[in-house]
Amino acid sequence: MALTKVTSGAVTGLATSATTDTTDASNITTGTIPTARLDSTLDLSSKTVTLPAASVTAHATNPTKASIEALGIDLPAADLTGTISDARLGTVSASKLSGALPAIDGSSLTNLPGGGKVLQVVQSSFSGTISWSSYNDITGSGVAITPSSTTSKILVMIESSGTQTNQASNGAVRLWVQSSEVASRTAYAGGHGIRNLVPLVLNVIHSPNTTSSVTYYAQFEKRNAGGLGTANFGAKGSITLMEVSV
Numbered sequence: 001m002a003l004t005k006v007t008s009g010a011v012t013g014l015a016t017s018a019t020t021d022t023t024d025a026s027n028i029t030t031g032t033i034p035t036a037r038l039d040s041t042l043d044l045s046s047k048t049v050t051l052p053a054a055s056v057t058a059h060a061t062n063p064t065k066a067s068i069e070a071l072g073i074d075l076p077a078a079d080l081t082g083t084i085s086d087a088r089l090g091t092v093s094a095s096k097l098s099g100a101l102p103a104i105d106g107s108s109l110t111n112l113p114g115g116g117k118v119l120q121v122v123q124s125s126f127s128g129t130i131s132w133s134s135y136n137d138i139t140g141s142g143v144a145i146t147p148s149s150t151t152s153k154i155l156v157m158i159e160s161s162g163t164q165t166n167q168a169s170n171g172a173v174r175l176w177v178q179s180s181e182v183a184s185r186t187a188y189a190g191g192h193g194i195r196n197l198v199p200l201v202l203n204v205i206h207s208p209n210t211t212s213s214v215t216y217y218a219q220f221e222k223r224n225a226g227g228l229g230t231a232n233f234g235a236k237g238s239i240t241l242m243e244v245s246v
Helices: 053-061 065-071
Strands: 118-130 136-145 153-161 171-177 180-187 200-206 214-222 233-244
Touching: 118 214, 136 233, 153 171, 153 214, 171 200, 171 233, 180 200, 200 214, 214 233
Parallel strands: 118 136
Antiparallel strands: 118 233, 136 214, 153 200, 153 233, 171 180, 171 214
């Protein structure tokens, strides 16, 4: 039996959606449209899209910037927890910073200009009557400091003034440290009557070359200067130490 070709014009009674050139999308209710039949760009801005559970799970367990952007998700900062690694941080503007900075340990600072920084200051006040003819310290005239480096310098400042008993009140002060005299100064009363003793001032830069505690002493004595005698005199002042880095 021979078959005769049937043309579309010879077929009647079919629904409009049955012809390929007039198919309306609303008539497609089953099956799957091949990807090749879809445009390269789909406008879903006004549509509601339901993602497969497997796809959502994959993004939730191993999220990446690209995968989150692909889902069109905007995460509020309030929903974020955990810590962002330093490698993920860019430049943060000053206007975004608030609160107090943590304490900074100077030993951790690097690339700073070298030398000339005051690292610590200690001071002690003293007062007493000098009644001896050989150097001795009085209460408060010794002060200790522990250098932070063996290369540090110690600026020692001794300031003292007192009342003379008479014109024979002559005296001296010296800086005594590490079992040796570093420097000394002398004051002469001179003249007649009771008046303030010429101030005893001594400023010295010392190199202790240690990181152990060192005690600096301001020691005083009365002396017979120019044959004027050795009357007692009062000494009142302070000794100040400054550690300076080099």
